[in-house]
Amino acid sequence: MELESETANMVCQELNCGRLKRLDSARARVESAPNWLDHVKCRKHDSNLLKCPSSPWGQNNCDSRSDEVVHITCTGHTEARLVNGSDSCSGRVELQYLREWGTVCAVGWDMRAADVLCAQLDCGSAVAVVEVDWFGEGSGHIWADVFDCQGNETHLSRCGISSWSRAACSHKHDAGVICNGSSVAFHEGRVRLSGGSKCQGEVEIYFRQDWRRVLLDSWSLSEASVLCRQLGCGSVLNCRSSPSTTEHKHMCVTGFSCSGSEAHLGNCSSGQPVNCSSGEQLYITCSGKQHNTYK
Structure with a gap:
């Protein structure tokens, strides 16, 4: 019979073998296999093979011609995890x-594939796709499949899959994901001002599971405005350098780029960890009052 790709996809899913990777004609027919279904045409909303329209059970016109037999190769991905x-x-x-x-x-x-993975793992939606410096290098195989997800699928096996050269990757590029169901997502991006008051002090950002200082040359009044807003401390009054009163840390943060209108530093372009270049600390003074506009 002529097998359409949607039907072949259903066969792979029924076998817990992911989605269709390749569909071609078989060279030899398995003569001992009985013919139960013919003219099967699955639709995207069908939940299993028996829900797909077909000829009545056991009725078919299959013969031993080679074009009556198809060979299916499934992607084979059956489980997923975050480690x-x-x-x-x-x-x-x-x-x-x-x-x-x-x-x-x-x-x-x-991020669309990450969203699907988080939903599949009952972890909500994706907050970030991160690189190897977050969760370390894996070992063994590196799967070369690229998941072409829309983001609303319930399982990675329902995304289209394509492949590219394995030579383009190594374990130094292993992908990581943070879902909003993780405690990491809750704490990431928090800010605090120390050595002063709630709305005045040395800037520290909780970044990659640790409190870190900010490099002065990567900070402007735009980022300071967002920080004051995030703390509920109104607008920024002053942004300057100061000798640090906190313990010098090996890693700092750089690269935040805000327009100034964001509600949270997490809405700005992502920062990057770097070595601290000096003991100088970014010191900010906010107005201390959150001004709200009501319409």
Whole structure:
């Protein structure tokens, strides 16, 4: 029979083998196999093979011609997990192909695929796709499949899949994901002002599971305005450098880029960890009052 791709996809899903990877004609027919279904045409909303329209059970006109037989290759991805994070909703992405676990490359992984993975793991939606410096390098296989998800699928096996050269990736590019069901997502991006008052002091940002100072050359009044707003401290009055009164830390943060209108630093472009270049600390003074406009 002629098998359409949607029907072949359903066969792969029924076998817990992911989605269709390749559909072609078989070279030889398995003569001992009985013919139960013919003219099967699955639709996207069908939940299983028996829900798909077909000829009556056991009625078919199959013969031994080669074009009556098809050969299906499924992607084989059956399970997924996030490892080496603080909980099951954050970590390095690992997929199981049949019985073997492997990592995926950050180059072929995006927020839509991360959203689907988080939903699949009952972890809500994705907060961030991160690189290897978050959750470390994996070992073993690196799956070269690129998941073409829309973001509303319930399982990665329902996303389209394409492949690209494995030579383009190594474990130094293993992808990681943080879902909003993780404690990491709750704490990430918090800010505090120390050595002064609630609305005045040295800036520290909770970044990649630790409190870090901010490099002065990566900070402007726009970022300071967002920080004061995030703290509920009104507008920024002053932004200057000051000798640090806190313990010097090995890592700082740089790279935040805000327009000034954001409600939270997490809405600005992401920062990056860097070595602290000096003991100078960013010191901010906010107005101390949150002005709200009511219409």
